[in-house]
Amino acid sequence: MTYIAKPRVHHPALQKNEIGLTRRDYEGTVTTLCAGCGHDSITAAIIHAFWELSIPPHTVAKLSGIGCSSKTPAYFLKEAHGFNSVHGRMPSLVTGANAANGAITYIGVSGDGDSLSIGLGQLCHAIRRNVNVLYVLENNGVYGLTKGQFSASADPGSLSKRGEPNTMEAIDGCLMALTLGATFVARSFSGDKAQLVPLLKAGLKHKGFAFIDVISPCVTFNDHEGSTKSYAYTRENTVEVVQADFIAPAKAITTEYDPGAVREVTMHDGSTVRLRKVADDYDPADRDRAYHYIRKKHAEGEVVTGLLYISTDSKDMQAQNSLGATPLVQLPYEQLCPGSAELAKLQQQFR
Amino acid sequence: MTYIAKPRVHHPALQKNEIGLTRRDYEGTVTTLCAGCGHDSITAAIIHAFWELSIPPHTVAKLSGIGCSSKTPAYFLKEAHGFNSVHGRMPSLVTGANAANGAITYIGVSGDGDSLSIGLGQLCHAIRRNVNVLYVLENNGVYGLTKGQFSASADPGSLSKRGEPNTMEAIDGCLMALTLGATFVARSFSGDKAQLVPLLKAGLKHKGFAFIDVISPCVTFNDHEGSTKSYAYTRENTVEVVQADFIAPAKAITTEYDPGAVREVTMHDGSTVRLRKVADDYDPADRDRAYHYIRKKHAEGEVVTGLLYISTDSKDMQAQNSLGATPLVQLPYEQLCPGSAELAKLQQQFR
Amino acid sequence: MNRVNEFAFKIATANGSGSASANSLIMQAIFRMGVPVTGKNVFPSNIQGLPTWYEIRVSGKGYTARTPQFDLMVALNPATYEKDVKEVQPGGWLLHDSTWPLDERLHRSDITLIGIPLAQMCNDHFSGVRERILMKNIAYAGALSALLGIDADIIRTLLKEKYGRKPALMDSNQKAVDLGFTYAMSNFPCPLPIHLAPLDKTKDAILIDGNTAAALGCVYAGATVGAWYPITPSTSMMEAFKRFCLKYRRDTESGTNRFAILQAEDELSAIGMVIGANWAGARSFTPTSGPGISLMNEFLGLAYYAEIPAVVFDVQRTGPSTGMPTRTQQCDLMMCAYASHGDTKHICLYPSDPREAFEFAVKAFDLAERYQTPVFVLTDLDIGMNDWMVPMLQWDDSYRPDRGKVLTAEQLAEAKAFYRYLDVDGDGIAARSLPGTHPKGAYFARGSGHNKFGGYTEDAEEYTEVVDRIARKVNGARRAVPAPVTQGPGNARLGILTVGGCHAACMEAVDQLAAEGIVVDYMRVRGFPFGEEVTAFLEKHETVFVVEQNRDGQLRSLLTLETGVPVARMESVRYYGGYPMSAHHVIAGIRARLEKVA
Amino acid sequence: MNRVNEFAFKIATANGSGSASANSLIMQAIFRMGVPVTGKNVFPSNIQGLPTWYEIRVSGKGYTARTPQFDLMVALNPATYEKDVKEVQPGGWLLHDSTWPLDERLHRSDITLIGIPLAQMCNDHFSGVRERILMKNIAYAGALSALLGIDADIIRTLLKEKYGRKPALMDSNQKAVDLGFTYAMSNFPCPLPIHLAPLDKTKDAILIDGNTAAALGCVYAGATVGAWYPITPSTSMMEAFKRFCLKYRRDTESGTNRFAILQAEDELSAIGMVIGANWAGARSFTPTSGPGISLMNEFLGLAYYAEIPAVVFDVQRTGPSTGMPTRTQQCDLMMCAYASHGDTKHICLYPSDPREAFEFAVKAFDLAERYQTPVFVLTDLDIGMNDWMVPMLQWDDSYRPDRGKVLTAEQLAEAKAFYRYLDVDGDGIAARSLPGTHPKGAYFARGSGHNKFGGYTEDAEEYTEVVDRIARKVNGARRAVPAPVTQGPGNARLGILTVGGCHAACMEAVDQLAAEGIVVDYMRVRGFPFGEEVTAFLEKHETVFVVEQNRDGQLRSLLTLETGVPVARMESVRYYGGYPMSAHHVIAGIRARLEKVA
Ligand SMILES: Cc1ncc(C[n+]2csc(CCOP(=O)(O)OP(=O)(O)O)c2C)c(N)n1
Numbered sequence A, B: 001m002t003y004i005a006k007p008r009v010h011h012p013a014l015q016k017n018e019i020g021l022t023r024r025d026y027e028g029t030v031t032t033l034c035a036g037c038g039h040d041s042i043t044a045a046i047i048h049a050f051w052e053l054s055i056p057p058h059t060v061a062k063l064s065g066i067g068c069s070s071k072t073p074a075y076f077l078k079e080a081h082g083f084n085s086v087h088g089r090m091p092s093l094v095t096g097a098n099a100a101n102g103a104i105t106y107i108g109v110s111g112d113g114d115s116l117s118i119g120l121g122q123l124c125h126a127i128r129r130n131v132n133v134l135y136v137l138e139n140n141g142v143y144g145l146t147k148g149q150f151s152a153s154a155d156p157g158s159l160s161k162r163g164e165p166n167t168m169e170a171i172d173g174c175l176m177a178l179t180l181g182a183t184f185v186a187r188s189f190s191g192d193k194a195q196l197v198p199l200l201k202a203g204l205k206h207k208g209f210a211f212i213d214v215i216s217p218c219v220t221f222n223d224h225e226g227s228t229k230s231y232a233y234t235r236e237n238t239v240e241v242v243q244a245d246f247i248a249p250a251k252a253i254t255t256e257y258d259p260g261a262v263r264e265v266t267m268h269d270g271s272t273v274r275l276r277k278v279a280d281d282y283d284p285a286d287r288d289r290a291y292h293y294i295r296k297k298h299a300e301g302e303v304v305t306g307l308l309y310i311s312t313d314s315k316d317m318q319a320q321n322s323l324g325a326t327p328l329v330q331l332p333y334e335q336l337c338p339g340s341a342e343l344a345k346l347q348q349q350f351r
Numbered sequence C, D: 001m002n003r004v005n006e007f008a009f010k011i012a013t014a015n016g017s018g019s020a021s022a023n024s025l026i027m028q029a030i031f032r033m034g035v036p037v038t039g040k041n042v043f044p045s046n047i048q049g050l051p052t053w054y055e056i057r058v059s060g061k062g063y064t065a066r067t068p069q070f071d072l073m074v075a076l077n078p079a080t081y082e083k084d085v086k087e088v089q090p091g092g093w094l095l096h097d098s099t100w101p102l103d104e105r106l107h108r109s110d111i112t113l114i115g116i117p118l119a120q121m122c123n124d125h126f127s128g129v130r131e132r133i134l135m136k137n138i139a140y141a142g143a144l145s146a147l148l149g150i151d152a153d154i155i156r157t158l159l160k161e162k163y164g165r166k167p168a169l170m171d172s173n174q175k176a177v178d179l180g181f182t183y184a185m186s187n188f189p190c191p192l193p194i195h196l197a198p199l200d201k202t203k204d205a206i207l208i209d210g211n212t213a214a215a216l217g218c219v220y221a222g223a224t225v226g227a228w229y230p231i232t233p234s235t236s237m238m239e240a241f242k243r244f245c246l247k248y249r250r251d252t253e254s255g256t257n258r259f260a261i262l263q264a265e266d267e268l269s270a271i272g273m274v275i276g277a278n279w280a281g282a283r284s285f286t287p288t289s290g291p292g293i294s295l296m297n298e299f300l301g302l303a304y305y306a307e308i309p310a311v312v313f314d315v316q317r318t319g320p321s322t323g324m325p326t327r328t329q330q331c332d333l334m335m336c337a338y339a340s341h342g343d344t345k346h347i348c349l350y351p352s353d354p355r356e357a358f359e360f361a362v363k364a365f366d367l368a369e370r371y372q373t374p375v376f377v378l379t380d381l382d383i384g385m386n387d388w389m390v391p392m393l394q395w396d397d398s399y400r401p402d403r404g405k406v407l408t409a410e411q412l413a414e415a416k417a418f419y420r421y422l423d424v425d426g427d428g429i430a431a432r433s434l435p436g437t438h439p440k441g442a443y444f445a446r447g448s449g450h451n452k453f454g455g456y457t458e459d460a461e462e463y464t465e466v467v468d469r470i471a472r473k474v475n476g477a478r479r480a481v482p483a484p485v486t487q488g489p490g491n492a493r494l495g496i497l498t499v500g501g502c503h504a505a506c507m508e509a510v511d512q513l514a515a516e517g518i519v520v521d522y523m524r525v526r527g528f529p530f531g532e533e534v535t536a537f538l539e540k541h542e543t544v545f546v547v548e549q550n551r552d553g554q555l556r557s558l559l560t561l562e563t564g565v566p567v568a569r570m571e572s573v574r575y576y577g578g579y580p581m582s583a584h585h586v587i588a589g590i591r592a593r594l595e596k597v598a
């Protein structure tokens, strides 16, 4: 894990990285998300990670599905090609792009609806293929953009805006990824930049599918723990009054705490999430142990964060397909077309 | 597990069950699968299970996707409604049907391509919903009907008909189901009727999603363990010679062995699968232990069979949706329509 | 033109700022004054911060189409000042928040500025960020009440109805209204020349959006299983269905529901659930929009070929692809008519407003079950999400669902044999049976080749026999879909033919043309396949203007394909920028063509 | 009619019994005799046991269409005896296995029985179940060689080419051939009146199926990324592409590939991969069939609107839904032309045989990149999976891919600014850039509303400007798609217009009509949107027979929609039972209409 060092702190915004770029050079257009949305914090962390790694922005491609989370690639790396595609199907796009040009650094941004509902099949199969991409799942337990329906990561028992309980099991993206043989599995919290930035960097450097589930509170529809009290409060005092179209300006939730520690984070609606950061001596090389640990802590009401599992010796899709160092897009046509003489020769088979 | 008793043996085919029906009454049309196909053995076990449970055939609905496996509902319970639908999407059909009429016994039959490739998302979400259905995944590691491409359950390293190795991780339906919170997870082997019949019966009686992964050798394209030798042999001696359109008649593979024991089963191509039957004292009530056990044995080259996990106190979809004892389809219209007076009253809100 | 009770105004704010309550308060108050009113919510695909507008048209004459000509603009969003100020009609008014110095972009010599210190007033009188922002909205409503002559008592009543049980809220809202009202009264000549005067034209009407009305239709039709995946602009339909079901279909004693709402993982799954539920015998439906229909294509072909009822509401939005999810269009006409690969054709219903959305929802289930096939109800964002003034919904208590040919256990027991796809009656419709009914009712539904007995086939004749019957069956539905609505002398040279929500704009255009001495016959189609009267209408008129909201003239395409009338006989009038069609667009389109011809 | 080199026969066996080798041995031998020959494989959607047929037509005149009239039936499948025996033309022959007593269903007084004890002979001469079954097939090939005068030396040579390296296999095959040959020779008057005589009409031709040819086209076009999900009848296309790539694109030294083949988890994913790869700059394609296209609808709209190239091969099969997966139809014409919700239109290419499948595959990539949009190549099961005799494929080594407007790093560096959707050249086509090229090339591709600069928009004018340009762009492709093929005097009263694989049947029908004194002009469209010559052809002829293989006249629909020519001017001639179109169907259809008119 040598490449997951703590980020250096206290950079002035205009400090230059190794290739002479400032953090500003890694920004995108201005966000249109709700003030305080966790997704914006993740955007900031992504900008930071790319900047720290001194990756030339134009050598990056950023892809997403549809949702509030999927809008965010517009808000970072304006010099990178972006693709805000269709709902839930970004994994296949990034797979195709990766086959075509493996010399690009790929980042995919998605939401829990995008990834775990409509896109579950594609996500699972991209993991299985070990496509070389950093896949960031901005997980808020709801469909933000369509106004707060439960997503598949909503906890059982949590309450909707209207006060109806979610009756189904939540899908845990990390457990799913581990089960599918993912080669990099991590979880973090949007407000924990100190943890998130190095994880993003590790994911970018990982050769294969780097899955990061980032808990990212939705200011507007978030109800992560389903604390009835807080929602009841909101319903009584806000929702009915303004016909649900008033979104109170909020601050993004941030937290910093030490490896091995547990931190209770209060969400916008007053509910809490207990985060447990894996300890420094946690060994992310054992898939089964990682699975077990997540399950165990979950049973204790804790959400484990950190780099949960990594395998560094597995082949990514490029390697599995025996692709060479020169990306397919750069092969000259002459190396692709067998020519007329060969065609004539070949056709003797068809006689 | 009281309802998983060993099946009574030595029934003459015309013996009657509690409702006076013979096994013949539970049959369907004649199979059109290859002689020796594992799927036909599963069909026989299904017939047996329904017969033993004395379920009136017309109170059953049998659904499937597309594939050799998905054809099989035609071959059992001719007096049950059947639905051979589209590829990979049967879970949603059975979900809708179940909501409409919970008084029917549902059985869904699918293949590994149908369930784990195109249908992965739907399967996962039906599991999550805990739809009350016995879901039989007839798992042969290939797409039989389209002639032998790898499915998502093909083992890494196994060879295709043409001798190319599969480079990807296999999806293990049972691990997946356990991770998704499935309430009934089992695995069996098509040729092990002694084990399969009671599992099917248990699945039929389970109130919720009963997932049974049945390893079912494909006579024609099967390459389960990827033993290079056996395939090389086939290629040299058969495939080229007859342009791959000759399907040698074969016998279905059967096996019988004791709980707790390991049995090496030879597939049609000469490769072998090591099956381990859970011991009588195996406790299927612990989800994490089940997961761990499957993984551990898998690492040792064994495929665990038996009832791996069951939860009897979880709510199925019907219960989660607060549906009453009378199925929705049987509610008289009068109980559904609020009437004109109520409409007039309601409309005062819209003024 | 008399400007009393005939004008339009627009309110520009930012999304998520809570202005919706104020806007609907204004709408409702005007409605209660007995004056016909329409509101169009022009909102972004965003949750907080992007520009949003609310357009209110007041029309004593009863015109409900959108008008793009605004007499008054309430410009409260600095981000769109420039655009907003341009939209005011010469001689019109611009209301702005004078808390801050006037933005240069708000200067225009031909309009009158009305500055009201909304923020200032609310900061002075309320505490807390939330309340200050919220009350600013209510304050502009108060100002508008003074400026436009909206009855203050009615506003008070409305606030009471809403906050009656929460006196504190009631008080602050009333205070905010008063603040705006008083300030306007004391600083401007109230009311403005554009203002309201009480009428009695709304007493048998309601204000309702099409998604709510359609959901209510599903309840009244006896639909029990709703499956869906959220997508703008259809989402609120299932939310309404849920609300109504909880109200009417919940047995509180036993805690059981007489409905099931399944939030699917995507649209493929939603339509699968609907088909599964219908196959099992429930009336089941799914609301969606264009991208959802695209995803449902494969399943729709299955339902068509295996002959399973299904009701799909397509609340259309601007395409292609994700397009503009919060803008309206009629751009899925072709896709719905022929969805899925292979030879298919589907019954479509085209309501023109929420009232018809209610009625056609019911009709859709009857047709789906009678013809055992998918039925689409095509509305659009404008019909689905905007509040329309429509006559009160009526219900005939003698209505009973038309389940079509469904064999009972008794009928099956008596029958010699049951063959699922046998056309016994010669009408192209074979009887079906439901799972669980009777051993003799069993059949094997499949999307693969089958013969009339329901057996699997790869035989040319057997296959052809079944698909030919299905074609006959679906074409037969032309006699059962709602007949076109017509108007006009019947023998005019020119015709206007339209569909769905363009109705309001066309009716207004017809009046305007008449005023200019141009007489036209009018027809609005309401169902597909088209009945013979549609062909007759096209053949009878020298020129027919086909008015619709899509780029490629999809209604015209359907007309050409299905009636055989050449395209050249139809002049296409299209607007597809994402706003609802207005009379202005219709007239402009027609005029351009008439001039071209002349 | 002279029956030498003009006849057809059919072989009925069971699927999986290994008869395919024998059948292609027969085909190839006839071909090597210089006699034009066509084979149609009529197989079930099953792996083992269900009935399967192989139809061989011999035509010295070079007719390659299917004929439904068989002079000789080789009836080896008891399950279909009854059906098979009916299909023999009066005066024809029936070959059966006389090992068993004659089945009653094989009695017909007007045909001649040829009994050969195939099973008996093989049981006597071979050992082991496998060999006995396999050799039975080769034995009937030997018998046919004697009966039909197929050159025995050629058969020997073919066996040598195939089994040269395996003498034991060579020997048993030759023995089986000889057994059948000798038995026929000694027991029947060989050759029959229908028989072969050497010609020299195949020397510049090959026998190839369309999937193989199309795959080869992809290789020659420089396509590097193939994504797919198996589906009959398209599966063999990707298998062929893989074979060719392993042969031509594998660097054995380094063990690296100059291609990537991605077996997707379904068709939604396959088209996603194709769009992703094309967006990244690779030529990428997917082969599929109807159900796959249905599933791709949403993504196709994205590619259309975000303007990303994509090449999709639709090897059509009998719809709707799963339909008859192993039968042919042209039933996706409408779906492909307008796939996806919203206003869309797609370029389509319609090869008529494997040679054109090769050529149009190359063309498809050029058009997709030039117009930055999805391009469909529509073949069908008949073209895709059957062996056709076509002229040898030609390749011009000077060909270089038309990548369209793709800006290089240098161009981007020099440019003031790059705006993705700006129509700089006025041809409706904006330049694109590829990821990784240059910082100035960056843009944000999206399926949501965007303006010409590539920015997100919900503005009516900005939105309209872009979709209007896209419509112009795609319509512009009418000048770039392959021009229609025409034949005839040009001034005939009647015309025949068709598409794709109906060509062969139509050409034969044209000759037959000419023989009856009926002169027709002929046109086969090869690309969509249609060029002006198509409109001209329709307008010029009193009646045009539109010949196609689907129930609803989809080609006629496209013609009506796109040319404006009224449906009434077109007489629809359709056959859609799942077999390839034959001249018989064309003539019958035309005759029925001519009589109706007369
Ligand atoms: C095919 C399709 N169905 C539905 C939608 C509507 N839709 C847009 S975003 C979204 C959910 C987004 O949820 P998530 O991915 O969790 O993102 P969030 O907004 O919460 O960040 C849905 C259902 C769509 N755009 N496309």
Ligand SMILES: Cc1ncc(C[n+]2csc(CCOP(=O)(O)OP(=O)(O)O)c2C)c(N)n1
Residues within 6 Å of the ligand: B066, B067, B068, B069, B070, B087, B110, B111, B112, B113, B114, B115, B138, B140, B142, B143, B144, B145, B146, B151, D229, D230, D231, D232, D267, D291, D292, D295, D322
């Ligand atoms: C949408 C769609 N894509 C592809 C196919 C073609 N297809 C039919 S069966 C099948 C695979 C079946 O594999 P599996 O489910 O494992 O069943 P098996 O035949 O092995 O029992 C495929 C790809 C199809 N019918 N529909």
Ligand code: SF4
Residues within 6 Å of the ligand: A032, A033, A034, A036, A037, A038, A039, A068, A069, A140, A144, A145, A217, A218, A219, A220, A221, C047, C048
């Ligand atoms: S709705 Fe929620 S997820 Fe969407 S931008 Fe607002 S806070 Fe973020």
Ligand code: SF4
Residues within 6 Å of the ligand: B032, B033, B034, B036, B037, B038, B039, B068, B069, B140, B144, B145, B217, B218, B219, B220, B221, D047, D048
């Ligand atoms: S191909 Fe395989 S799976 Fe299909 S019927 Fe034959 S043996 Fe069974």
Ligand SMILES: [Mg+2]
Residues within 6 Å of the ligand: A067, A111, A112, A113, A138, A139, A140, A141, A142, A143, A144, A151
């Ligand atoms: Mg979310």
Ligand SMILES: [Mg+2]
Residues within 6 Å of the ligand: B067, B111, B112, B113, B138, B139, B140, B141, B142, B143, B144, B151
């Ligand atoms: Mg399989």
